[in-house]
Amino acid sequence: MDKKKIEANKKGSGNAASLIKRITGNQLFIPIMAIVLLALINLIAGPSFFRVKLINNNDGNPQFSGSLITILDYGSELAILAIGMTLVTAASGGQDISVGATIAIAGSAMLRILCGSNQHPETLKAPIIVAFLVACLVGMLCGAFNGALVAIFKIQPMIATLIMFTAGRSIAAWINSNRLPIVPGKEFKYFGGVIPGIPIPTTVFIVIICIIAIALALKFTNLGLYTQAVGINEKSARLNGINPILIKFLAFVILGLCVAVAALIKVSRISSINYNVIAKDIEMDAILAVALGGNALSGGKFNMWASILGAYVIQFLTTTLYRFHIQSDALAAYKAVVVILLVLFSAPKVREVISGLIKKIFSGSKGNNGKKTLTALAAAGAAEGAGTDAFDEVSVSEDAVSTSEEESDSKKEEAVQ
Amino acid sequence: MKEKKLKGGIFNRVSDTNLLFFITVVIFFLMYIGAVVFRGGGFSKPQTLFDILNSNAGLIIVALGLSVVMITGGIDISVGGVVGLVTMCCAVYLDKTPGGGNVYVSMLIAVGIGLAFGLVQGFLVAYCDIQPFIVTLAGMFFARGMTTIVHTKPFNVENSAFQKLKNTRIEIPGLGWYTKKGIYFPAYIEIGVVVALALVVILFIVLRYTKLGRAFYAVGGNKQSALMLGINVKRTKFLSHVICGVLAGIAGYVYFLNVGSGSVSHATGMEMNAIASAIIGGTMLTGGVGNIVGTLFGVLSLCTIQKIVASAGLGEAWWTGITIAAMLCLFLLIQSVVIRLKKRTLKV
Numbered sequence: 001m002d003k004k005k006i007e008a009n010k011k012g013s014g015n016a017a018s019l020i021k022r023i024t025g026n027q028l029f030i031p032i033m034a035i036v037l038l039a040l041i042n043l044i045a046g047p048s049f050f051r052v053k054l055i056n057n058n059d060g061n062p063q064f065s066g067s068l069i070t071i072l073d074y075g076s077e078l079a080i081l082a083i084g085m086t087l088v089t090a091a092s093g094g095q096d097i098s099v100g101a102t103i104a105i106a107g108s109a110m111l112r113i114l115c116g117s118n119q120h121p122e123t124l125k126a127p128i129i130v131a132f133l134v135a136c137l138v139g140m141l142c143g144a145f146n147g148a149l150v151a152i153f154k155i156q157p158m159i160a161t162l163i164m165f166t167a168g169r170s171i172a173a174w175i176n177s178n179r180l181p182i183v184p185g186k187e188f189k190y191f192g193g194v195i196p197g198i199p200i201p202t203t204v205f206i207v208i209i210c211i212i213a214i215a216l217a218l219k220f221t222n223l224g225l226y227t228q229a230v231g232i233n234e235k236s237a238r239l240n241g242i243n244p245i246l247i248k249f250l251a252f253v254i255l256g257l258c259v260a261v262a263a264l265i266k267v268s269r270i271s272s273i274n275y276n277v278i279a280k281d282i283e284m285d286a287i288l289a290v291a292l293g294g295n296a297l298s299g300g301k302f303n304m305w306a307s308i309l310g311a312y313v314i315q316f317l318t319t320t321l322y323r324f325h326i327q328s329d330a331l332a333a334y335k336a337v338v339v340i341l342l343v344l345f346s347a348p349k350v351r352e353v354i355s356g357l358i359k360k361i362f363s364g365s366k367g368n369n370g371k372k373t374l375t376a377l378a379a380a381g382a383a384e385g386a387g388t389d390a391f392d393e394v395s396v397s398e399d400a401v402s403t404s405e406e407e408s409d410s411k412k413e414e415a416v417q
Numbered sequence: 418m419k420e421k422k423l424k425g426g427i428f429n430r431v432s433d434t435n436l437l438f439f440i441t442v443v444i445f446f447l448m449y450i451g452a453v454v455f456r457g458g459g460f461s462k463p464q465t466l467f468d469i470l471n472s473n474a475g476l477i478i479v480a481l482g483l484s485v486v487m488i489t490g491g492i493d494i495s496v497g498g499v500v501g502l503v504t505m506c507c508a509v510y511l512d513k514t515p516g517g518g519n520v521y522v523s524m525l526i527a528v529g530i531g532l533a534f535g536l537v538q539g540f541l542v543a544y545c546d547i548q549p550f551i552v553t554l555a556g557m558f559f560a561r562g563m564t565t566i567v568h569t570k571p572f573n574v575e576n577s578a579f580q581k582l583k584n585t586r587i588e589i590p591g592l593g594w595y596t597k598k599g600i601y602f603p604a605y606i607e608i609g610v611v612v613a614l615a616l617v618v619i620l621f622i623v624l625r626y627t628k629l630g631r632a633f634y635a636v637g638g639n640k641q642s643a644l645m646l647g648i649n650v651k652r653t654k655f656l657s658h659v660i661c662g663v664l665a666g667i668a669g670y671v672y673f674l675n676v677g678s679g680s681v682s683h684a685t686g687m688e689m690n691a692i693a694s695a696i697i698g699g700t701m702l703t704g705g706v707g708n709i710v711g712t713l714f715g716v717l718s719l720c721t722i723q724k725i726v727a728s729a730g731l732g733e734a735w736w737t738g739i740t741i742a743a744m745l746c747l748f749l750l751i752q753s754v755v756i757r758l759k760k761r762t763l764k765v
């Protein structure tokens with residue numbers, strides 16, 4: 001592959017453009033570029049950002065500390081949510097905007113089980129695993145409600161989840177009668193902090209477990225394939241024997257499960273809950289993570305790893321902005337600018353224009369160097385080159401073929417001129 | 418059998434837009450009459466309705482703009498943020514500039530901010546082919562962030578010219594009431610309501626009788642066939658966002674006239690209320706279906722149910738959220754079932 005790339009470089013202008021296109025066409029390109037860019041900015045501002053120290057936390061347990069650890073730690077809820085959100089986006093072509101509110105509900109249910117009706121209990125009223133299972137059940141129920149509205153009643157996902165978005169925090173407050181119970185004991189804190197003896201944040205392990213689970217599910221079941229099929233064309237999916245209603249419903253239930261895990265982390269971090277603040281605006285971040293991963297928000301094909309990477313990009317951005325002493329309230333404005341720039345450069349339309357510009361620059365320089373007849377010859381040669389390139393790319397993907405065909409077409413036009 | 422046929426006939430004759438509008442209006446009147454009958458007192462006074470209008474004129478205008486975008490098949494969730502930003506900017510301009518700002522200039526600021534948001538977002542959505550949800554999401558983040566950058570602490574605006582404008586009340590003869598002591602209170606509406614109602618009429622005419630208005634419906638209904646009909650789809654989308662932005666700017670000023678202060682927490686969650694009102698008013702997010710007057714009734718329904726919940730003594734804050742959600746759910750289910758029934762009868 002590398003040899004080919006070098007050859008392609010030697011071939012000259014047309015192929016250089018197509019190589020750029022091939023690299024930038026990869027879905028992982030945008031999130032990786034974003035991470036590299038952010039890392040560079042931080043490096044220029046001072047390398048202390050990358051220092052990782054081993055310190056003792058408030059409870060006297062060893063713990064790694066540093067900005068990179070913070071990113072891994074605090075990006076985990078977002079990464080977990082991104083898994084479910086990617087599936088929902090791919091299957092239904094819409095987004096769930098109620099995840100923040102459902103985190104509040106699941107967290108509230110968890111506290112209700114752990115603390116009973118007592119605001120400051122001495123001991124846990126139930127094992128943590130029971131509370132977590134109840135939270136999972138609640139999360140999945142909320143997901144099932146959204147899923148039923150979307151799949152069975154055919155309401156647009158954003159609007160269907162608007163119901164839960166409006167009611168969620170109110171329901172969460174209602175479950176605990178607006179009390180703010182505090183969970184006793186240290187064990188519950190382990191999920192959002194560190195386990196004694198292991199200096200790496202527990203959340204990292206939780207994320208790894210979730211990623212392995214979804215990777216296994218995608219590998220050994222037809223979940224991924226069916227989800228994409230439903231997202232691309234629901235009718236043809238049904239004609240092929242897939243039940244679109246079930247697939248959409250399932251995507252929302254899986255998201256519900258992800259929400260419950262995120263709620264466990266969120267509640268565990270502070271051992272309590274604040275109904276109006278917990279996981280505020282996280283739905284927006286989760287959707288942005290999916291979009292940053294280059295997944296079409298209108299459904300269809302998806303790349304799970306790009307989404308998860310997207311989640312960490314957002315956390316990286318947040319941490320970087322905090323580093324430059326930007327107020328947490330004003331954070332959103334900077335985030336918005338960065339997101340718009342990223343999305344703008346990943347938009348197919350804009351990329352076309354840019355690659356067109358690159359092509360123009362290359363062919364323009366050629367025109368300056370040689371005589372007119374030579375230019376025409378070179379352009380024809382480039383067209384041929386593009387043609388063979390298209391032949392190479394047949395095995396890569398259909399999209400690439402169509403784009404390089406367009407390219408060669410435009411080349412031919414140039415040659416004619 | 419006969420009845421079914423007749424039903425099918427009615428369904429076929431009425432368009433989606435009119436059917437959903439009809440359902441909304443009927444439910445609103447049933448709800449209001451129910452409130453008057455069962456809760457009596459306050460609801461029988463015309464001023465209660467006017468109060469709902471007075472405090473929600475901004476929401477009405479925002480929902481109007483959102484309806485236009487939704488009819489064209491897009492979405493704009495930055496409107497709440499724009500309202501907040503406009504309120505803060507105008508408040509800072511009027512109160513913090515030395516010598517006090519000019520009221521008319523502040524109006525220009527409001528419309529200018531809205532227009533800027535509309536232009537940028539419209540360009541990104543229509544000409545760069547980025548999903549409207551992402552663009553306006555970023556717009557919302559940007560507006561909310563900018564609001565805190567402009568000013569953080571809440572403050573009251575004490576500009577005299579502004580106060581005069583804010584306290585202008587248009588009395589409506591014949592609808593006032595007497596207290597037990599015999600003092601007469603006239604019924605009144607604020608300037609914002611007049612602006613909102615005027616905009617309802619203008620937009621209604623534009624959407625129903627102009628080429629541009631029909632283009633909005635055509636693009637929202639089916640982009641491909643709109644293109645075949647020779648409609649400039651990109652420009653139509655662009656214009657829908659520009660209209661929405663300008664209306665959000667105007668709404669910001671109207672909202673500002675109502676609250677008369679600058680605060681970061683102003684208009685939080687307004688975009689969701691506006692979307693909910695538009696849906697209750699019979700606009701569908703899939704595009705091509707919607708009615709401006711329906712949106713007005715959507716806002717009124719939403720605010721009336723809030724008032725009913727408050728007056729029913731369910732004081733706990735969480736009941737408001739739950740009832741609004743329940744109502745939204747009800748309307749969505751009605752829409753879904755009605756549209757499906759209609760499709761079935763059409764097939765038969």
